[in-house]
Amino acid sequence: MVEEAVAAIDPEPPCGQDPKRGRDSALQALTRAALALPGLLLSAAQADDTSFQYGHYQETSRDLFGIKSAFKPIEVETLQSLGNLTLSERIKFAFHYIQDTWGGATPITTAPLAFQGNRPNNTFSGATPFIQNTNVYFDQNLTPLVRDPLTGTFAKDARVVHTLSSASPETRRQGDFKLDYEWDEAALTIGGGLSVEHDYQSRFGSLAGRWDFNQKLTTLNVGLSYTNSTTSALMDHDAAPYIETSTFGQRVEFTPDGQRFIHGRRQDWASYLSLTQVLNKNSLIEAGVGYTRSTGYMANPYKVMEVAFIDPRQRPGPDGVLRGELLAFLEQRPEVRNQWTANLRYVVHLAPLDAALHLGYGFFHDDWGIDAHTLEAEWSQPLGDGWTLTPRIRYYSQDAANFYRPYLISRQSAAHYDPKRLPRHYSSDQRLSGFGALSGGIVLSKTFAKGVSLEAGAEYYAHAGDLKLGGDGEGAYTNFDYYAVNAALKIDFSAISSAALESPGGHAHHPDHGRHGGRAPAGVMFDHMLSRPGEFMVGYRYMYAHQTGTMLHGAREVGDSTLVAAGCRGQPCYVTPTKMDMNMHMLMLMYAPTDWLNLMLMPQFMDMNMTMRPLKGAPPVDLLNDPGTAAAVLHANHEHFTGGVGDTGLFAMFKLFERPGHRLIATLGVSAPTGAVDVKLRRTHQQNLGFIHYGMQLGSGTWDFKPSLTYTGEHGAWSWGAQLSGTKRLNDRNDSGYALGDLFQSTVWGSYDLLDWLSASVRGVYTSEGPIRGAYRGIFYPIGPMDYPANYGGHYWDVGFGLSATVLGGDLKGNRLSFEWLQPVHDDVNGYQLPRDGALSASWSYAF
Incomplete structure (x- = not known):
């Protein structure tokens, strides 16, 4: 997804995104924690701790122009655990496990509502069009027409909707680790992990370094990571008979029992460089840049592009109507992608209010034609007695990929089409469209004296084409809202031990x-x-x-x-x-x-x-x-x-x-x-x-x-x-x-x-x-x-x-x-x- 591409500037990527991308640097996480406390505590020491977190993500229904969808929208249940362990004075180990289970309906493609055929207001795939139809109609300006089944007359209907496809629940599991070695003025981190789904596997490793200088008021972070991914997706038996695979070459495997698998490999090399400067005892600023090069299979095996074929030999009838035939093709994305990111973050502790303010801006650009901007603000307010309230607001906007189209029209015969006359790359995946997203959320946490803290949060998002910068994003058919809630338990063993030692008698119990x-x-x-x-x-x-x-x-x-x-x-x-x-x-x-x-x-x-x-x-x-x-x-x-x-x-x-x-x-x-x-x-x-x-x-x-x-x-x-x-x-x-x-x-x-x-x-x-x-x-x-x-x-x-x-x-x-x-x-x-x-x-x- 496109929002995956901008993960490096998105400190909390959307639910369902691969969490190995876009993680905050260790210093970012440190400053977030430090500035939530009175003063600016930039201690390099890490306490041994563990945490457990549960999250729930839920989308609302798509706009189907008053027709009720037959499908439930996407929802995701997430479980995470994280542990940090000090192996020696200079060596630290961290492990992380995440498990996502998701199910519900998601768009498989986009097409005019008129393409649902001679069945106005009928429910099909959630009241959305067929992905294959032998009778679709246009006027001479290639505007879609809908035919009244009773009178046989035609009317213009340019409304576009998503064709939805439902999925049974599926589970993804990921485990990863980090091993840190620290010197007085520097640190080296190696990491790796594995993400597994039934149709997708991803293996990744990373190497990062940190250098402190200027009396530890300035910190330089650099990192390099490599990811190798394989796709082996079984095409849905319900849709496979209607999907053209002729343009997909050897990636499609036909098994003896008639099933179709899509195979692909992908590699990602990513790097980043960031510089953090402590401005004074209450504030710091951080700037960073990143570059990622991706090669291989980057298409979504479950997304298709609708192509309406109109025979050029056809002449309009007396009513000016042209008949077309609709076919669905597996989407085609480029097999090379270069991505650049830049981000700027400012954090300040406001002593009179004993609060911390975080301001951030991120920019993303790639050679697919996507430019994206992220603006965010977060206020961390201690309430006393261990309570902290953190409201947050975030705005995101992106341009459409240069090969994104809701659907295609080709002036050739569907029975004898030439794939070379289609565009080289095409996709109707809404995540490649132009849109904006505005979200607001709040987190409430309570830290107990014995090193245990509880946290609960919620965030609500509005996703819409007209929220894009300039307001020229996709139409209302792409609009939907979604929300995420989470709860976490965190345990700091060192804090527990310190609290025990400070108890009467001075002995940890x-x-x-x-x-x-x-x-x-x-x-x-x-x-x-x-x-x-x-x-x-x-x-x-x-x-x-x-x-x-x-x-x-x-x-x-x-x-x-x-x-x-x-x-x-x-x-x-x-x-x-x-x-x-x-x-x-x-x-x-x-x-x-x-x-x-x-x-x-x-x-x-x-x-x-x-x-x-x-x-x-x-x-x-x-x-x-x-x-x-x-x-x-x-x-x-x-x-x-x-x-x-x-x-x-x-x-x-x-x-x-x-x-x-x-x-x-x-x-x-x-x-x-x-x-x-x-x-x-x-x-x-x-x-x-x-x-x-x-x-x-x-x-x-x-x-x-x-x-x-x-x-x-x-x-x-x-x-x-x-x-x-x-x-x-x-x-x-x-x-x-x-x-x-x-x-x-x-x-x-x-x-x-x-x-x-x-x-x-x-x-x-x-x-x-x-x-x-x-x-x-x-x-x-x-x-x-x-x-x-x-x-x-x-x-x-x-x-x-x-x-x-x-x-x-x-x-x-x-x-x-x-x-x-x-x-x-x-x-x-x-x-x-x-x-x-x-x-x-x-x-x-x-x-x-």
Whole structure:
């Protein structure tokens, strides 16, 4: 996208943009933090810290001239984590993880509204035109005409709209790191990372240096980065038959089963140079320039250009009407792009108000013909007692690329067109058009005395052609608004340690929950409590579960013939799952109001994916009488993804019994239904495919009661424990018409200290889960065993092997990191299911 191109001058790139581009320099981030505090604190020291952030991005509907769209706009759920660690006096390490899950409708192309054919006001692809049409009409000035189907008369209609295409949820994951080495007057940073989607991979590395001189009042930053990206996109089965690929050469691969893949490689070399000057104790100024050279495949494999062909031999009829034929071509962008950026930033601390003002301007230019300007202002106002309020305003404007067109008209026959007579490069991607964007936002943060801060922010954007500088941008059809909200938890371990050392007695206190039932495996929760009133604990838990193999009926493997005959409860069975992955991220917040009561809050973030294959011997799909099922079976060729916020846990833990070496804890809690249970497969232009498979919804959709009883004991280097837990669904049905089965689990474990800081554990687990009750209400096309409620739940036996490490000294004392692999021993499933292949649990916790 174009706004990706200007990332170097955009300190907060739009949601969905690759975050590796356009990051603030380390000095920019430092000055932002320093100037939010009283005075100008340009300390080079970095405290060890970690943060977790959740964000949500949502677009509004496009302007379709009063016709309601059939599609939901794009929305994105984002999860980020960041950690900084001091390895030695001069060496520092930072890691960053980001995960985006997005879904909804986005423009595939642009065309006159009249191109929707002889169906005025009909809904098609969101009330927008076909991407292929044999009958489009123009007057002799090539103005689009719309034909009245009743009278046969024509009227001019030059209105342009987006042709929308919906996508099922997809997930992108990125991990990257930085390693810094600091001298007294300089620093060197190396970094690298990987960004992965199902159709796109990007690998990148960077090298940066910093030099301080003039008594550290002047700083020079330089950097160089390299990115190598590959695209392997499966063309949408719904649109592929209507897209011309003749101009795309060998980039399009045709597989034996009739699918089409688009392949491409891209390289990006980027460099920057910036100079920062401290003007006085309260202000500084920074100026920077950057250059990026990109080569290779830079087109979007899901964008097309509409071309209306008008045969030059055609003569207008008595009414002056020319008939054309509409074809869609994959967009063609240049394979070389040179980009230049320049930015200027001024930051001042206003002592009378104890506030900081940030002003910035950025300029972007490339050889695609795009010039862009960014203006922004930010005010950081401490409110006292650790509170800070930061309002922000930002304006962005860009020119259109020189090859951008809403659509093309070619005076040649559609049946015998010559691709060489089309422009060499063309795109109707609205992100290459001329437009402006105005946004305003606010961030509220609270810093607690023990080094923990909470932050919440929101920003609203208006995107419009007439907001462009000069007001000559694209028409109203490109206008839409969007908003972004986020929440973050940040932990500064050095601040926690300093606060503890300043407490009465002058000794840092790190609760040693590792010696109080805290050596349970990573997969066990509610095994320990905070023992001192006023203590806090923060933690993070990750779980990965994998299913694959031959389908089971009870405990017996079955083949395709059995699944076809009985796997779908007497209904036709067309496909079977081959693999399913689940990732769960959980943030754990614990507070001890007393020594016998702990309170816990546990929000979750989920994502899942499933692949399927056709069943051998499956009956043919009745395309004529059951087009919905036919479309769903065809859609099963694509991997299915879901992701976003899961259910939120609220728990109270009670200390029932405690003696040296023994304790008993009861936990009562509920799970609030914050996870979506109405996730749907993407709508095609043929069918609304309705709900996705039951097991890929993000929550239960019901209020759930979750009690547990946990015993732990220890003696010397040994510790052990046992737990009984359950889940009772408190509603008979959720809003989508079903309820997950109740669950009971029992587990026992033993642990041994291998070293003072390292222990190993073995655990046994039994789980019983009931089948799903009820069924989806609404449009739903079951095509395989995973779509029938009776094929969920069962009885499961597992054995787990774990390791747990605790930091015993320094600023990070009390941090605990645990891992456990849970290996299935025996599955006895309800109905027909994919077997489990194992699960990994990882947890981190820190109490203070």
